[in-house]
Amino acid sequence: MSERTLPRLDPNNRAYWTGGERGELMLHHCGDCDRYIHPPKPVCRYCLSENVAPKAVAKTGVVDTYTVNHQPWKPNMAVPFVLARVALDDVPGVYLTTNVVGCDPSEVAIGDRVCMIFEQHDDVYLPMAQRVGGAE
């Protein structure tokens, strides 16, 4: 069983949390106004169209902001770790809160380019950010 608290899957969020099985980052997209809706809902928050469906998006983006967490909030929580808010390329208005993995926490900075990778926990594929270069 995963050390992490996992999301409960439902018809709205299933594509987002399981797209990683195929290596895809799936966000709800409006077929009428061409915008993205996150968190996923059965209706577009911009035009109220119900013509919304998950769509694969670019897995690259930039660290909008971040924090290095030092406090173990539960037993056996490994610290420090990086929490970041990632602004995805070509998906305006959507941010993903995630961990930046694969580097020393002290290396992360606002503006870092990242690529989303997936970490499997049971039936869930958590999108995680990996640095692909320094701040632009």
Added chain:
Amino acid sequence: MTREAYITGVGMSEIGVGLERHPLLLTTDAVKEALANAGLTIEQIDGVATYPGMSHGYPGFSPVGADDLIDTLGIKAKWYCGGGELTSQLGAVVEAALAVKAGLARHIICYRTVYEAAAMKRPDEYPMARSPRASGYNQFFAPYNAVSAVNWVAQYAMRHVHRYGLTREQLAQIALTGRANGCLNPRALVQKPLSMDEYLSARMISEPLCLFDCDRYSDASTVLIVSAGDALGDVTATPIRIASMAGSVNRLSWDQAEWMASYDTGPDLWTHTDYGPKDVDTVQLYDGFSFLTLTWLEALGFCDIGEGGRFIEGGQRIARDGELPLNTFGGQISAGRLHGFGFAHEAVVQLRGDAGERQIANSPKVAVAASGGGPLATALLLAND
């Protein structure tokens, strides 16, 4: 003619960590004090408002619902509300003010009772509602161990550091000021000053926020009585007018909102009043995390956006004897996590000249009290006029 709303009574229980006294009794302690303070009797109360209402989500977060208090005190209410879908904690006071302005009630008990420290000490009595999986907006945070609000506020703070150059020495002044003021508040949880060295050497919780940038779970109840302008004849205390109110929420999510709600609410506060920032004698601004206080100072126009760090640098300006005394009761960082209501309580005490040893000079007339500041924000302009 428009009916005005006033705060006519304030009360507070003891503030503790791991108190044995039942949270309902802490609430009735604060109610009794507020009634005596206003010169009202319970028979004259005809409304109740609370944030966030009876809550089972986090142990001790809100253990006393309005239904319970109404039943306990035998209140014949003509209006009440208890809910979390408000523009933060002081949103309950806004609701009450609207109700008395509309003539739906004359005297409303507004309260916030917290019992988180006791609940943490006695988990058998106050168990965490465990769910094996996360849902709602928590599903986007919990898997990444972003489990505390400090993680969410810290990311806003880091943007401020990056964009405007906020330093730890500057931010420290919120905690240092609170702790200095708490020494003069007999009810404050911590009555010991904090030095810059202690602050700078404190352990990090979530960068750039350290231990002293965070308030501390406590057990307490705070009560404010909101009265209608045409019911002041019932009251013996000096009524404090709610001169303006503002609140905001855009997306109730800590990561999808572009920026913080305080920046919307602050300017709005001045659109409903002839008063402006220059008229304000003291500010009581939410410090669940110190960075929120700094954004309130900017949002309310006491300095430009991005200038908050330089505005509080050195601490003289926001000291009790400075030009803009801040959190004169110690804030939540020193007094304890009263969760929003302590700020309005202190504003009233100061505007009445009732603050004893910690009273600020020159008979203050106008104060701001604010709660929240992240995805939710509420500000009240209070005046002794």
